[in-house]
Amino acid sequence: MEIVVNVEKLDKNFKGVKAVDGLDFTVNRGEIFGLIGPDGGGKTTTLRMLSGIMKPTGGAATVLGRKLPDEAEGVKEHIGYMCQKFSLYTDLTVEENIRFFADIYLIEKKELDERLGPLLQMTRLAPFKDRLAGDLSGGMKQKLALICTLIHRPEILFLDEPTTGVDPVSRREFWEILQQIHTDGVTIVVTTPYMDEAEQCSRIGLMFGGRIIAMDTPRDMKRSFKGVVLESHPADIKSFREIIASSGHILDQQQLGSRFHLVVEDMAAADDFIKKAGKDSMTHVIAASVEDVFIERIKE
Amino acid sequence: MREISVKAEKLQKKFGDFTAVDSVSFEVEKGEIYGFLGANGAGKTTTIRMLCGLLQPTSGDAMVAGFSIKKDPDEVKKRLGYMSQKFSLYPLLTVRENIEFYAGIYGLTDAVIKARIPEVCTQVELEKLEDKITGDMPGGLKQRVALACAIAHKPAIVFLDEPTAGVDPILRRRFWEIIGALSDNGTTVFVTTHYMDEVEHCNRISLMHSGRIIKEGTIPEIKKAAFEKPILEIQTDTPVKAYDALNKVKEFNGDVSIHGALIHLITGMETAGAKALMEKALAAGGVEFTHPEEVEPTMDDVFVKLVKNYEAK
Secondary structure: OEEEEEEEEEEEOOOOOOEEEEEEEEEEEOOEEEEEEOOOOOHHHHHHHHHHOOOOOOEEEHHHOOOOOOOOHHEEEEEEEEEEOOOOOOEEHHHHHHHHHHOOOOOOOHHHHHHHOOOOOOOOOHOOOOHHHHHOOHHHHHHHHHHHHHHHOOOOOEEEEEOOOHHHHHHHHHHHHHHHHHHOOEEEEEOOOOOOHHHHHHHHEEEEOOEEEEEEEEEHHHHOOOOOEEEOOOOOHHHHHHHHHHHHOOOOEEEEEEEEEEEEEOOHHHHHHHHOOHHHOOOEEEEEOHHHHHHHHHHO | OOOOEEEEEEEEEEEEOEEEEEEEEEEEEEEOEEEEEEEOOHHHHHHHHHOOOOOOEHHHHEEOOOOOOEEEEEEEEOEEEEEEOOOOOOOEEEHHHHHHHHHHHOOHHHHHHHHHHHHHHHHOOOOOOOEEEEEHHHHHHHHHHHHHHHHOOOOOOEEOOOOOOOOOOHHHHHHHHHHHHHHOOOOOOEOOOOOOOHHOOOOOEEEEEEEEEEEEEOOOHHHHHHOOOOOOEEEEHHHHHHHHHHHHOHHHHOEEEEEEEEEEEOOOOOOHHHHHHHHHHHOOOOOOOOOOOEOOOOOOHHHHHHHHHHHHH
């Protein structure tokens, strides 16, 4: 596999605060690599350094074989970077915005005319190409920003929280478009605070406090969870809480509405707890989520 | 006895010819954590603004904390608290000063506020932090200050708008435990969100689309309504090849989707048969793959499916 992004001991300090702290990871060509974690974890800072718009304090990063930040200019034409608040010209139409960005990348008119149709088609923005960008819905603006980021046919896309604040239907559509771009051979590095978007990535790194605290495929990451997760749906919540308190097995608990998510050490503990909780509590083993892994790792 | 905290009856709001909220009816019990979901433009915000007494309905009415939003909007306002992710706190003021300010707006007297501050700070677990400057606190704690400001006047109902988006999972759990305790003590909690992790914390949810409530119920009920059969999942290094192979199988008559290295198949077929057919089709297509596993739909899957079902009608 060809490595297109290589990060070694990357650091970024802001006035003594370590926003990124000794980061190590690689991205292979054709992957969707997700950096996932809460705000303030260092996701955006990492992406800015990889896009060549921010200088690291220490460590090394290469993108497409070029060393950053010294060779940043040579990298920029091969990558697309979409930041959280991508600026579109609200008083230009959809098509005018795209043409503007194409001009910046010195794409010839004939070339652009050929690319425009398929991109509008893929994002289902074709019927809206004459609408002012300012009159688009949030989800449509995201898609237009994505086209502007793709217009020069980059090999790697860096997307910073493209789905934050976007409703689930638009979010799903945006990911479908990303899967299609990915299928066309583009490597994607994407950040998100939504743990459930891990599933969309080929590989993920969980980021917290400027570090990657776990890195794997989503499936293997969920399997790496050391405990066993149980779900209960007890009829009598009060007496169920007493069972939890007296069982001696529960490592972590969370009440979700009238359901409970519980973590126990192993299957033996799970079996014992299920016996103690009784059939009426509808306690059963469920698969660990990426969030369960995240919490387990932070606690370590 | 069941005590109703919010009761909307055929609530409707028109803006010119456009019907933003189309005859919506629902009930929320006292102490319930009720989730209100919907895409942008579904009519959520308009509904909330009416329930808060900020916007008069075109027709219909709602009783909120015992008062009509039509006849007594000012009485309704006094009994509500509101908090959002973008809640404005004064960063240069201390925690105590922020709470004093908001409690003052709600007309609490100085003596009442003074007695209330230690109480509310205990409730949101900010003891001993009363004199910290708000702007210096981490995001997860600011959130609790915002909550303290929203509940200082002991509202019957608290409206939370994406209260924990972007907050780290541990602080998020603490926040929901605090909300759980509020609800145990009889405060009704009304949550609007896009964030499916937040949805999981609700006792009951309703899903709004094009101005209507298209589904209402507990999470298990809603999951069941959207998906009768489990989703089948395989992992592969060649997802596109697998996708094509599965799409060729007419018997599935379903939905195949790529999620990175994972493929999801949603089919009405009986599960064991579908698994066998899946393995056969993938092997015939020359795909290397892991055995199909049954996975639970996420709330996101459920949301998208219900909206699609509704639109197909």
